[in-house]
Amino acid sequence: xxxxxxxxxxxxxxxxxxxxxxxxxxxxxxxxxxxxxxxxxxxxxxxxxxxxxxxxxxxxxxxxxxxxxxxxxxxxxxxxxxxxxxxxxxxxxxxxxxxxxxxxxxxxxxxxxxxxxxxxxxxxxxxx
Numbered sequence: 628x629x630x631x632x633x634x635x636x637x638x639x640x641x642x643x644x645x646x647x648x649x650x651x652x653x654x655x656x657x658x659x660x661x662x663x664x665x666x667x668x669x670x671x672x673x674x675x676x677x678x679x680x681x682x683x684x685x686x687x688x689x690x691x692x693x694x695x696x697x698x699x700x701x702x703x704x705x706x707x708x709x710x711x712x713x714x715x716x717x718x719x720x721x722x723x724x725x726x727x728x729x730x731x732x733x734x735x736x737x738x739x740x741x742x743x744x745x746x747x748x749x750x751x752x753x754x755x
Contacts, residue, residue, distance in 0.1 A: 638659070638670075638676055639655045641698065642658060645690050645694070645695075658688050660683050660687070661680075681695040681699055681701065
């Protein structure tokens with residue numbers, strides 16, 4: 628179900644990979660906004676990588692939250708593509724397309740493709 632089999636991988640390993648550097652345990656705990664005991668308890672129970680936790684980690688580390696959700700099988704890549712490119716939600720709700728005009732108040736992420744269709748795997752990145 629996940630795009631690269633990351634759903635079974637340790638969250639700290641995946642976050643380190645995506646940030647491009649080895650994260651300390653303290654950095655991972657800060658990213659997921661948990662205490663050490665809660666982190667290990669949820670890891671042992673298999674409830675660490677909830678959607679809420681993945682979103683917190685992505686936002687706190689400056690990662691693409693959709694990427695993490697797809698990697699952990701919370702949403703399908705095809706659903707994301709449909710939602711973004713066709714404006715159709717997987718459950719039939721139509722979205723409103725926004726203008727491509729940039730606002731002076733919204734910073735566009737640098738170095739990232741504008742749409743899901745333009746995403747390409749990094750050829751220089753080693754496999755997890």
